[in-house]
Amino acid sequence: MGSALDGLLDLLDLERIERDIFRGHSRVSVVPRVFGGQVAAQALVAAGRTVPADRTAHSLHAYFLRPGDPGAPIVYTVDRIRDGRSFTTRRVVAVQHGQPVFHLSASFQTAEEGLTHQTGMPPAPDPESLPTAAELLPSYAGAFTGPEVLERLLRSREAVDLRYVTDPPYGRVGTAREPRSQVWFRTRGTLADDPLLHLCLVTYVSDMTLLDSVLLAHGRGGWTVGDVVGASLDHAMWFHRPFRADEWLLYDQESPSSAAGRGLGQGRIWTRDGHLAVSVIQEGVIRVPRD
Numbered sequence: 024m025g026s027a028l029d030g031l032l033d034l035l036d037l038e039r040i041e042r043d044i045f046r047g048h049s050r051v052s053v054v055p056r057v058f059g060g061q062v063a064a065q066a067l068v069a070a071g072r073t074v075p076a077d078r079t080a081h082s083l084h085a086y087f088l089r090p091g092d093p094g095a096p097i098v099y100t101v102d103r104i105r106d107g108r109s110f111t112t113r114r115v116v117a118v119q120h121g122q123p124v125f126h127l128s129a130s131f132q133t134a135e136e137g138l139t140h141q142t143g144m145p146p147a148p149d150p151e152s153l154p155t156a157a158e159l160l161p162s163y164a165g166a167f168t169g170p171e172v173l174e175r176l177l178r179s180r181e182a183v184d185l186r187y188v189t190d191p192p193y194g195r196v197g198t199a200r201e202p203r204s205q206v207w208f209r210t211r212g213t214l215a216d217d218p219l220l221h222l223c224l225v226t227y228v229s230d231m232t233l234l235d236s237v238l239l240a241h242g243r244g245g246w247t248v249g250d251v252v253g254a255s256l257d258h259a260m261w262f263h264r265p266f267r268a269d270e271w272l273l274y275d276q277e278s279p280s281s282a283a284g285r286g287l288g289q290g291r292i293w294t295r296d297g298h299l300a301v302s303v304i305q306e307g308v309i310r311v312p313r314d
Contacts, residue, residue, distance in 0.1 A: 028212040031182040034061065035068050035223055043101040045069040049093040050179070057091025057124075058179065059255040060230030062117055064223040066127040069099040070113035071219040078111050078131035080222050085127040085258045095119050109133050141263070141299040150207035150271050150295075153186040160191070183228055184211050188273075192238035196250065202240035202278040206232055207271050214269045224268035225292065225301060226260060234307045236278040237286030243311075252310045256285065259304045266292075266300040284310050 030050065037045040047065040049057045063085050071080060091097065097117050104112040110132050117125035157177055188205035208228050214220055234253065243251050266272060276290040286309040292301035 027181040028210055031210075031224075031227070032220075035064055035220070035227075037065060037068050037072075037099065039072070040098070043073055043103065045072070045099040045101070047097045047099065049091065049097070055093070056254075057093050057097070058230070059087055059258065060227040062087075062091055062097065062125045063127065063230065063258055064227035065097065066099055066115040066117055066125060067129060067223050067226050068219070069101050070115050070127065070129045071131070071223070073101050073103060073113060074111050074131045078133050079218050080129050080262055081132045082261045083127055083129040083226070083259065085125065087125055087255045087257065089119075089122060089124040090254070091117075091124050092119050097124070104128075109135065144273070144293045144297045144299070145205070145275050147188050147205055147207070147273050147275075150186050150209075153188065153207065156180055156185050156187070159187060180231065182211055183231075184209050185228070185231065191232075192235045192243060197242045199242040200239045202236045204232065204235045204239060204276045206274045206276075208274060209271050210269045212269065214267070218265070221266065221268040222262060225266070225272070228268075229260060229274070229290070229292070229301070229303050230255060230258065230305070232274065233276055233288040233290050233303060233305045234278075234286060234309070236276045236288050237281050237307070237309055240278060240281065250311070252312055253286075253307055255305060255307045257306055261302045262300070263302065264294075264298050264300050266294050266298070271295045272300065281309055284308060 034048065034050055037047045040046055049061060067080060067083060097119055100116050102114040104114050110130055113129050115127040116123050160173060160177060185206055185208045188207065210224060238251065273293040274290055275293065276288055278286060278288050280287050285306055288305050290303040291299060294300050
């Protein structure tokens with residue numbers, strides 16, 4: 024297992040301070056604030072550690088309240104909202120410097136059989152046929168504000184093998200395209216069989232590229248190249264079927280709307296053999312800087 028993945032796993036292994044209080048730390052991010060996928064994944068870890076082992080998360084709903092300070096620890100307090108016969112509900116508040124920065128509600132369910140159907144998986148090339156992020160992104164270096172930004176972007180993703188099916192938004196800045204994007208991803212190493220760990224790692228990755236589709240519709244490169252100011256506002260996920268984060272997953276993403284300084288992204292995450300594993304919706308602030 025690579026050292027980058029070890030570091031990410033350490034990041035998700037929260038320190039337990041009290042029965043329902045946990046503490047976490049942060050890692051490098053592209054922008055000078057805590058990466059939203061990190062705080063969401065850590066909050067899900069905190070919630071999951073207060074739930075019986077036979078119950079798996081099936082949904083989460085979260086709000087990003089304030090920018091997180093990457094230089095300070097984050098304290099996660101879990102409220103045990105409900106423990107039913109089949110479902111368990113938890114609420115988590117993340118606090119820094121005495122103020123809430125993030126709020127998450129998550130629901131867990133015992134294993135159950137039921138009616139089953141799904142829509143069809145979209146076509147995509149095999150992930151092995153695509154360049155890695157480390158191979159692809161330096162070719163766009165001229166679009167970045169500087170080599171240090173490119174370095175932070177690559178470092179922030181080095182624990183995950185993420186491969187673009189379509190050009191990233193900063194690939195052709197100024198050219199509006201269909202607001203749709205696809206990436207394949209998996210962790211760079213084999214993980215333990217803990218289902219909560221796989222859910223949390225996919226939660227972490229789900230925030231990396233979802234709002235790219237908003238930017239594509241307007242030919243914008245995003246906060247990476249400085250032509251928009253953006254931040255996640257809220258994030259929701261539904262976990263439909265079992266999956267492994269260390270096996271290839273296709274993240275198919277699109278943006279149905281942007282207006283009033285906000286953009287909406289929605290995505291579906293598929294296993295390589297065609298099972299719909301996760302649905303994701305996120306809204307974010309998307310503002311054009313004034314001269």
